Amino acid sequence: MDSKGKNHCSPDVLSNLPDNVIDDILMRVPFRDAVCTSILSKKWRYKWCGLPQLMLDSDFWKPKKDIEYLTGDKTVWRATKDLTGNFTACIHNLMTRHKGSITNFTLCIQYWKICPRIDNLLCFLSEKGIQHLVLRLPRSFELPSSFFTCLQLRHLSLQNCLLLPPPTFKGFDRLISLELHDVKVSSKLLECLISHCLLLEQLVLKISDTLSDIIEINAPMLRYFDFKGDMTTICLKYVPLLAKLSLWYYRKDRKKFDVANFLTSDFLESCFALEHLHLDYTVNARGQEIPTKLPFDLMCVKHLCMCIYLDKEEILSALCLIRSFPFLRYLEIQMEYNIMNDMLALECLEVEAFPDVISKHLREVKLVEANGSMREMQLIKLLLAKTPALVRMLIKPHRYLEKSAIVKRLAELTKFEIASPKAEVLLKLV
Amino acid sequence: MVKLKSNDDKEFEVEEAAVIQSEMIKNMIEDGCATSVIPLPNIDSKTLIKVIEYLNKHINMGKAAETGEEDDLKEFDEQFVNMGWEELFDVIMAANYLNIHELMELCCQSAADRLKNKSVRAVREMLKITNDLTEEEEQEIINDAPWAFEGPEIDDTVN
Known part of the structure; x- marks a missing residue:
């Protein structure tokens, strides 16, 4: 290309950058764009061939018109035609041209109808010493046996596939992080997979098919665990370092969550190092007896985040948790706006019903998606009156509700009694 | 400080x-x-x-x-x-x-x-790269990986 009078003197702006920086940029572009750089100039011709980190994302290397958005029963993206031809050519280029090691590889083709053959690719990656592998595949695709030879793996993220390892497979014993999204896996294999990773620090399990048996989690190094599924199917047996836990109750059959049982069980008892807890569940089981405290205290929890619909049981379970974390400093409540629930005031939430302080050390409260409903105001009033160390309460009104109406309702706040002399209440209108 | x-x-x-x-x-x-x-x-x-x-x-x-x-x-x-x-x-x-x-x-x-998704022309212009490949070399590169250079959604604008 000639530069047609444009800054003749100015050289290639990338030419001053060190190679490691150019690689760093190229590793962040999709594979197709990386391959395309081979035609920029002589200097660029073989640059992509040495990249240790590659990303094959279906959105970027084939036309979008081949994927359509289906609405109706299933709101999902699906490929409308077989895209495996291009894929084969692309993998062939990769396998014949690439030099050096590949430590990170990402393949995202979860919207395809048909899964192409990836056994050779996985063999190739295994030989290249793959350490960080992300596979988002079409539904129910059975991973080939070559997958189980990638024993150097340190980070593994899988979506939508079926795991049936050969009998000789002992687990990936170098894994530091494991993420499974909608992966079909037996309870036994999952338990075995986790307990074989003695170095595992991060675990993400999002399972919509309920597990058949309860799995015990023994993970001496685990620090972060994000779980979506049915909490009653897991048991946190040995997690001495677990600091951050996120639980999102979900069942395909919509069976309701038994919160009373959860709060009286020893589910969290082994999490004595827990600092952050994020909880999301809908109770919807009226009339359950909610305990005032867990059977044990967790002394390290500093940060609690909950999504609640402001059902009576949900509010009481939130208060139960707050009381069981004596050193809680930060509380975030995400209000799930439920028009059906607006909602009579609750007698059990009246300040008079609480003779004692709710939390001695709570410093910050954040209420997100607030709408100024009667129950919400009750909860705010209660928190202001019963948290003597409060420094700040931040209220973020709901995105879609009319600001002025909320402000008007929240103006009532100024009349509330505030236990902490240092507390300020902030309204954040975005 | x-x-x-x-x-x-x-x-x-x-x-x-x-x-x-x-x-x-x-x-x-x-x-x-x-x-x-x-x-x-x-x-x-x-x-x-x-x-x-x-x-x-x-x-x-x-x-x-x-x-x-x-x-x-x-x-x-x-x-x-x-x-x-x-x-x-x-x-x-x-x-x-x-x-x-x-x-x-x-x-x-x-x-x-x-x-991401930019045409070769746009990338050359943005990064001020002078193309020193011959036409034959360019064709060779395209023939080697045709899938990478086709597709209607390549963005030709410069930013």
Whole structure:
């Protein structure tokens, strides 16, 4: 290309950058764009061939018109035609041209109808010493046996596939992080997979098919665990370092969550190092007896985040948790706006019903998606009156509700009694 | 306070808590080599001002995560990388030299996002690359990986 009078003197702006920086940029572009750089100039011709980190994302290397958005029963993206031809050519280029090691590889083709053959690719990656592998595949695709030879793996993220390892497979014993999204896996294999990773620090399990048996989690190094599924199917047996836990109750059959049982069980008892807890569940089981405290205290929890619909049981379970974390400093409540629930005031939430302080050390409260409903105001009033160390309460009104109406309702706040002399209440209108 | 000097002889005072996000300067401070002004022969004052702006904003990264102010930080980051190619590369060079991991990541990601799905012509123009390949060589490259060069959704605009 000639530069047609444009800054003749100015050289290639990338030419001053060190190679490691150019690689760093190229590793962040999709594979197709990386391959395309081979035609920029002589200097660029073989640059992509040495990249240790590659990303094959279906959105970027084939036309979008081949994927359509289906609405109706299933709101999902699906490929409308077989895209495996291009894929084969692309993998062939990769396998014949690439030099050096590949430590990170990402393949995202979860919207395809048909899964192409990836056994050779996985063999190739295994030989290249793959350490960080992300596979988002079409539904129910059975991973080939070559997958189980990638024993150097340190980070593994899988979506939508079926795991049936050969009998000789002992687990990936170098894994530091494991993420499974909608992966079909037996309870036994999952338990075995986790307990074989003695170095595992991060675990993400999002399972919509309920597990058949309860799995015990023994993970001496685990620090972060994000779980979506049915909490009653897991048991946190040995997690001495677990600091951050996120639980999102979900069942395909919509069976309701038994919160009373959860709060009286020893589910969290082994999490004595827990600092952050994020909880999301809908109770919807009226009339359950909610305990005032867990059977044990967790002394390290500093940060609690909950999504609640402001059902009576949900509010009481939130208060139960707050009381069981004596050193809680930060509380975030995400209000799930439920028009059906607006909602009579609750007698059990009246300040008079609480003779004692709710939390001695709570410093910050954040209420997100607030709408100024009667129950919400009750909860705010209660928190202001019963948290003597409060420094700040931040209220973020709901995105879609009319600001002025909320402000008007929240103006009532100024009349509330505030236990902490240092507390300020902030309204954040975005 | 730590004093930094750009290659055009301008001095800047930065809080130690901010400046230690640079691994290089952190090591210098730990080794006791940061008692007087630290000269930065590769960085001009315009770029250094940008870098310091970033360091000051990210000073309390850990705290932001705790108090839920990540949104503000994200917004700042988006605004921050809203700059021309040459300025962006100056900041990348500075971040690379000073070894500021997060800033490096932010800027390289921004560069990558700008290159995504762009036509060859657009990339050459944006990066001011002079094509020194012969037509035969170009054809050879295309024939080798035709799938990479086809598709109607290639974006030909320059940004």
